[in-house]
């Protein structure tokens with residue numbers, strides 16, 4: 001959560017805007033689940049590309065980097081906005097890019113044998129982060145309320161907003177787990193479930209799936225909703241399955257880029 005510009009020039013009211021789907025924990029969990037599904041060949045190449053650091057190490061980096069002048073071009077890459085009543089395919093495209101197009105461009109860089117190691121390292125750091133963001137429902141939210149940042153709710157009696165609730169309040173209320181414990185508990189998909197999560201996948205279909213959840217979240221959380229235990233209990237399984245999907249799909253993309261022997265499920269990375 002960052003405090004951005006005061007709404008009034010007098011600075012009397014501040015609006016807290018989070019550009020960061022999933023709090024840090026969600027990104028760590030996504031990256032760690034993915035890491036656990038890399039083939040040995042992919043793992044070796046990814047580790048080499050990251051100079052020995054892990055994907056978890058870099059999972060949150062973009063949230064801070066996007067606020068620096070060097071990487072400010074990536075500010076809009078964390079989300080895609082679709083306003084109320086608008087179909088996914090008909091949503092206007094942001095001129096500075098969005099999460100779906102940004103994922104495509106990072107994959108292209110990683111596949112390009114002419115790209116430098118520096119460029120590929122950056123693309124990988126961005127991709128790891130964005131595959132988490134793509135699965136946080138409010139990152140397919142309305143432009144009109146900044147993806148729920150201006151959709152006010154009460155969270156256990158305190159002023160909050162729908163974006164922030166989904167970033168971190170629900171995941172943190174759901175389980176007091178470390179990212180490794182989250183992995184231990186939710187990274188248990190059967191082969192059939194894994195196939196269902198990965199099969200025929202591409203960034204648009206994953207985005208549409210998240211968008212469908214997002215519509216449901218808005219519908220079931222009118223402005224002013226007093227969120228409490230029942231809400232956390234209702235949505236915890238969705239948080240868990242979204243984190244798992246993000247991790248499995250990230251691994252599938254990376255395996256299909258880096259391991260020529262890997263039989264990919266997704267349909268957007270050419271082997």
Ligand code: ADE
Pocket residue numbers: 017018019020079080081138139140141142143145146147148149
């Ligand atoms: N974070 C900041 N602005 C956002 C928006 N318009 N949609 C989703 N997340 C955001």
Ligand code: ZN
Pocket residue numbers: 019020021062063078129133
């Ligand atoms: Zn982000």
